[in-house]
Amino acid sequence: MRSMFRFGLPILSLWTLLSGCASLMHGDHQSVTLYTDPPEADILLDERVHVTAPGKVSLNRKEDHTARIEKAGYEPVTVRIERGMSNWVYADGICLIFIYWCVKSDRQDGGFWTFDDEVHVRLAQQRSVSQSSSPPAEQ
Secondary structure, three states: OHHHHHHHHHHHHHHHHHOOHHHHHHOOEEEEEEEEEOOOOEEEEOOOEEEEOOEEEEEEOOOOEEEEEEOOOEOOEEEEEOOEEOHHHHHHHHHHHHHHHHHHHHHHHOOOEEOOOEEEEEOOEOOOOOOOOOOOOOO
């Protein structure tokens, strides 16, 4: 039993350090709420997930995402939802000499990245085709 603690604890500690702090703290997916003005627009995320705004989606942190937003009477909009570096990556500094592997692990696992918790999109009304009340002039 004593030998298990002698070898098991250091191996567990090393595995924890090398797994990356950001990945351990918030995982590889993030909930993001999509809002539109006006509300109740249809959102197609990455051409496979459909929600009505306001709607909450779980985004994979390993990649950026694209949302196509449509509502009758409004111009359709395509929005890129881009990820940025998570502040949890700074916690990888506790790995000291293993920091390279911790950050590398976070990048591969998705924990390195984060999204804004909310995305707001304002839709523009479609312009109506104005018809002239007088017939065109003959020449």
